Amino acid sequence: MTDTHCPYCSLQCGMTLVREGRTLAVQAREDFPVNEGALCRKGWTATGLRSSRERLTTPLVRDRATDAWTAVSWDEALDVVAGRLAVIRDEHGADANAVFGGGGLTNEKAYQLGKLARVALGTRMIDYNGRWCMSSAASAGNQAFGVDRGLPFPLADVEQADVVVLVGSNIAETMPPAVRHLDRARERGAHVVVVDPRRTLTADRADMHVQPVPGTDLPLALGLLHLVDAAGGVDEKYVATRTSGFDDVRSAAAAWWPERVERVTGIAVAQLRELATLLMSSPRVMVMTARGAEQHADGTATVLAWVNLSLALGLPGRPFAGYGCLTGQGNGQGGREHGQKADQLPGYRMIDDPAARAHVAGVWGVEADSLPGKGLSAYELLMSLGTDGGPRSLLVLGSNIAVSAPHTARVAERLAALDLLVVADIVMSETAALADVVLPVTQWAEETGTMTNLEGRVILRQQAVTPPDGVRSDLELMAGIAERLGAASTWSTDPEEVFDELRRASAGGRADYAGIGYARIRAEDGVFWPCPDADHPGTPRLFEESFFHADGLARFVAVDHTGPVEPVDGEFPVHLTTGRVLAQYQSGAQTRRIKDLPDTGPFVELHPFLALRVGAHDGDPVSVRTRRGVLRAPARVVETIRPDTVFVPFHWVGANRLTSDALDPSSGMPEFKVCAAEVTT
Structure with missing residues (x-):
């Protein structure tokens, strides 16, 4: 028996591997606090690739x-x-x-x-x-807080929040074991809000689903800050003592009155006001962004807009509150800390x-x-x-x-x-x-x-x-x-020798691993960085006393909305967005080869109104065309997506033939999540 962790997403769920004859079986490991023994279907079938006939064994x-x-x-x-x-x-x-x-x-x-x-x-x-994946949130975190760590608090803290806002995240499909923390929060009375152009499995579990036009999460955040400020909901003491730069941000938000936000985002004024009131209703509010908000040519600015809203409410550093990024890849956090x-x-x-x-x-x-x-x-x-x-x-x-x-x-x-x-x-x-x-x-x-x-x-x-x-x-x-x-x-x-060298190289840096060793990780089920020496307890929660800028203050950064690089027009009249599905992971190179995971192939999700307009029928092939290419795949006609939007999963060859290569100037993030498209039968 070997205690280890799942090979897929950033939860890194704990699991135990057991030899059963020639096979390697996965067993639940309930002592790891992130997943407490729960695994998604990808985790349960993670050993399936070992026996694949497609495994490479010679150069x-x-x-x-x-x-x-x-x-x-x-x-x-x-x-x-x-x-x-x-x-x-x-x-x-x-x-x-x-x-x-x-x-x-x-x-x-x-x-x-x-x-x-x-x-x-x-x-x-x-x-x-x-x-x-995470570069726009990383850029925003460094600008606002002086450090980039996806969640500045343990995931289990979500259970104690009173309001949780997920912007562009579908954790019920991308990291299912994390949903237990949302469900426990709701059981104790918390409100969960999901911001997504699609009504996903995560949105189905939420108390409020906000369904904006793709590429408009930034003006949504600006409009919410406008309403919070107008209602006197800004934590003026926090802003004065723990931040700098709010005046410019306040001025930028003043231009985003509710009716203007409604015209740009498609979100009704009444729902905007309801959400703003909810955000002001409790000191325990968590705002978390993911790829839906970040994979844009203005992804850094979008994250900064949500960070600005969080800072104005006085959330970062407060117990069971704050802003966080839901990192995607298994080592998306560590992978960006040590030199690649x-x-x-x-x-x-x-x-x-x-x-x-x-x-x-x-x-x-x-x-x-x-x-x-x-x-x-x-x-x-x-x-x-x-x-x-x-x-x-x-x-x-x-x-x-x-x-x-x-x-x-x-x-x-x-x-x-x-x-x-x-x-x-x-x-x-x-x-x-x-x-x-x-x-x-x-x-x-x-x-x-x-x-x-x-x-x-x-x-x-x-x-x-x-x-x-x-x-x-x-x-x-x-x-x-x-x-x-x-x-x-x-x-x-030898990986432990390499890690010991990494510890020395990281010592004194923002992501300081100097006090973290293999023996300590085994004994403590993981150690939170920064951890500068062996006597340091690690840092599960950041920002309680100060931020990572030299003066200890967080920075407000003024941003404004410019819109997607490719707006819809007469030739390409609908928005294309992409994302993941439950049974597959990233490019699918591993999961598409595991026989116990359903491999549906690509599909095109569209609303019945759009299907009627173009003559599409559920299950029949449709073509999605952008300025870069064409994908032909079966239609899935659903009422859970906006009528002006189509969705294609990116695990198969074809989806990214369509996506825009416009880049965020700060992070280098491509605009995966929105481009102009045409759908035909």
């Missing part, structure tokens, strides 16, 4: 001339990879090699990947798929900070001046591949960008333009199928490593079984490349 090298794959040894594969990386670097410069990581990588892997890029390759060209983002070094240090560079370089045993500077954000990086002066190679770990990136047709073109594409994966994903070299790596039950869940709780996934012959860990892969390139520093393949 593969593709001959571009014949498009044929050849199985090779690990040494041969790493010799090919390192040799070609060295030639590209010598001929085109260090930035001609690029690296792309993922929010599902353990902290150890994310840390080592950033080190590999900056020390072994000397490139500034590194980013990861978390740029497409283009602008960061371990400990959430910024790469352009001389003191940060000196500290990390000292841990790595290299000169600070040798570390490259800030690179490109994820989509910008992908669009630069194979261009004049752009990267000629790409190493991909923990990401299926051929499915998950926006405007995937353009991404495929850029991948094809590379001299070398190397993909490490457990199956032949859509991205791996395009690669020159595919490296088979361990999956979650076959390795040990830490993750940081949505609460900022650092937990330990423990190895339960030996990986198949021919499979190696990502740490071994990175060490093999670094050693062949003659890289400075040390390159351990």
Whole structure:
């Protein structure tokens, strides 16, 4: 029996793995407070991929001339990879090699990947798929609070709130075990509000469903602040003593009177007033955003608008209240803290900070001046591949960008333009199928490593079984490349040794892990960062006394609504939005291969009024067209979506052929959640 955690979302639910003959069974683990033994169907079936016939167990090298794959040894594969990386670097410069990581990588892997890029390759060209998940909330959190931690309180605190507002979150499908905390809050009389263009399973459990036009969560927040201010609901003492910058925010909100908000968002004035009154009714109000609010070209501004509302009500730092971001990927939090983002070094240090560079370089045993500077954000990086002066190679770990990136047709073109594409994966994903070299790596039950869940709780996934012959860990892969390139520093393949180095590198940073070790995590069921030393208790709740800016104050940041980059028009008259469904996860590379999870394929959800207008019938194929491409899939005619909106899940190839690649200027987040579309039969 091995106590560990689920391989999927940011809850990182506790579970126990038990060997039963040749199989590995999942059992409930009731002592972990996030899920208390509950798991969703993905968690219960998480071991299914181990027995898949599609599991990769040997390195593969593709001959571009014949498009044929050849199985090779690990040494041969790493010799090919390192040799070609060295030639590209010598001929085109260090930035001609690029690296792309993922929010599902353990902290150890994310840390080592950033080190590999900056020390072994000397490139500034590194980013990861978390740029497409939590980056807008991260940017807003850093601006407002001076720190980015998804939830600044334990998830169980939700049970003690009196009002919970979920903006763009469908946790009943994306992280079902978390719903128990909402249900307990409601049992003790709390009101749950869901803001979403679709009436989801989460909205079905709510006391109020607010159904705005896609891309208008920002003016909704501005309008609510307008009403709160007009009613005298601003916590003036809190604003005066714990914040700065409110005057500009107050002025911006003054322009968003209820009737104007109604015209832009589609939300009736009466419901706006009802929600504003509810927000002022209790000191225990929690506001939490997720991808529905954040995956926009103005996603950072949208999150800041909801943070401004929370600060005006005096919520952050108050017991059982505040603002939080519901992180999506399994290590979405830790993955963005330790160096696989283009602008960061371990400990959430910024790469352009001389003191940060000196500290990390000292841990790595290299000169600070040798570390490259800030690179490109994820989509910008992908669009630069194979261009004049752009990267000629790409190493991909923990990401299926051929499915998950926006405007995937353009991404495929850029991948094809590379001299070398190397993909490490457990199956032949859509991205791996395009690669020159595919490296088979361990999956979650076959390795040990830490993750940081949505609460900022650092937990330990423990190895339960030996990986198949021919499979190696990502740490071994990175060490093999670094050693062949003659890289400075040390390159351990032992996850605990790598984590101990990470602790030293993070010491003194905003995400300080210095006091967190494997033994302590096991003893305490996880430790909350920041935790600067072994005697520190960890920090389950942030902001009780001060924020992370130098003066201890939170910052109001004035924002205004500009609208989606692609407004609807005569040619493209409806809004397209995308999202997840219960049985699938991310690009579906893993979940679509587990036989016990229903694989419906893509579908198009539309309202009966829209179906009538275009002549669509439930179950029959319809076409969704945007300025980037066309998807044809069965229609699902439902009354739970706005008549001016269609929804497509993104787990299958096709959805992101349609989505906009407009980027948030602050976070680099693409506008996945709204673009203009046409629906035809």
